Amino acid sequence: MxxxxxxxxxxxxxxxxxxxxxxxxxxxxxxxxxxxxxxxxxxxxxxxxxxxxxxxYTISSGDKIRVTVFDEENLTGDYQVGLAGDVQLPLIGRIVAAGETSTTLAEMIATMLRDGSYVLSPRVAVEVAQHxxxxxxxxxxxxxxxxxxxxxxxxxxxxxxxxxxxxxxxxxxxxxxxxxxxxxxxxxxxxxxxxxxxxxxxxxxxxx
The missing domain is CATH 3.10.560.10 (Outer membrane lipoprotein wza domain like)
Structure with missing residues (x-):
């Protein structure tokens, strides 16, 4: 070993x-x-x-995720998934990440940024920075x-x-x-x- x-x-x-x-x-x-x-x-x-x-892989509490919003440096960063399975993101606020894949969470964030008129055509990527x-x-x-x-x-x-x-x-x-x-x-x-x-x-x- x-x-x-x-x-x-x-x-x-x-x-x-x-x-x-x-x-x-x-x-x-x-x-x-x-x-x-x-x-x-x-x-x-x-x-x-x-x-x-x-x-x-599905995201859960204890993970740290990296959210990248292309061309939006202030909206890009690493976020800890809390015990309740949620994360606090700029502009959007608190959303539930647990149970989502990186792809579905990225789509969710992009939709919320667009629907909230925060970013006109957001391109978002999510990855697990630390399991x-x-x-x-x-x-x-x-x-x-x-x-x-x-x-x-x-x-x-x-x-x-x-x-x-x-x-x-x-x-x-x-x-x-x-x-x-x-x-x-x-x-x-x-x-x-x-x-x-x-x-x-x-x-x-x-x-x-």
């Missing part, structure tokens, strides 16, 4: 987002203490888990919060956390994903699991 890169770990922007993430992280950790009760956790295959990631972090805990050497990178795999996520401990069960993880209503147990079966921004991953102890 690769060494932990300096500066790779970071704090999520905003204390509110940190508290929300921490609640999810410790709630998931509690599942590992439930013993046999963990057998009641729904299961998902790697294919099922990867489908949501491959279908395209929300992911969390990994349990049987890894350095559990915690880490910066997400595009197309990240579970193997890469574990590497960021310093690798598995000798006690780790490398064949299954419990995954809490923001688009799922409940955590799910994912059996790896030698397949590559994709990580999504905001994921909380629990590596359990193997029982021999």
């Amino acid at each position: 690769a060494d932990l890169e300096p500066g790779d770990r970071r704090s999520a922007e905003g204390h509110g987002y940190r508290r929300k993430a921490a609640v999810g992280l410790f709630a998931l950790a509690a599942l590992s203490l439930a013993g046999c009760a963990s057998t009641n956790i729904p299961t998902a295959s790697v294919i099922e888990a990867n489908t949501g990631v491959e279908q395209g 929300r972090p992911f969390f990994i805990l349990g049987e890894v050497k350095t559990p915690g919060e880490y910066v997400y990178a595009s197309n990240m795999t579970l193997e890469q996520a574990v590497a960021k956390a310093g690798g598995f401990t000798p006690r780790a069960d490398k064949g299954v993880v419990i995954l809490r994903r923001q688009t799922w209503s409940t955590p799910r147990k994912v059996r790896l079966d030698g397949e590559t699991l994709l990580v999504s921004p905001g994921d909380t991953i629990l590596v359990q102890e193997a029982f021999f």
Whole structure:
């Protein structure tokens, strides 16, 4: 496994987002203490888990987005998506960004600028400047919060956390994903699991 890169770990922007993430992280950790009760956790295959990631990225709280309004420097900048999923933009004010793709959000902003007579023919582009972090805990050497990178795999996520401990069960993880209503147990079966921004991953102890 690769060494932990300096500066790779970071704090999520905003204390509110940190508290929300921490609640999810410790709630998931509690599942590992439930013993046999963990057998009641729904299961998902790697294919099922990867489908949501491959279908395209949607913006959510904790992301930082870059809005570019061409030829309008004062309307261009980076904006943090808040806990409620909204952003505060110049002239337009507060709009909901969560659940939108970069393309649909750009179209929404352009429409509001045009309909509000702020810009005659606005050309807008939106990109994710910084993804929300992911969390990994349990049987890894350095559990915690880490910066997400595009197309990240579970193997890469574990590497960021310093690798598995000798006690780790490398064949299954419990995954809490923001688009799922409940955590799910994912059996790896030698397949590559994709990580999504905001994921909380629990590596359990193997029982021999």
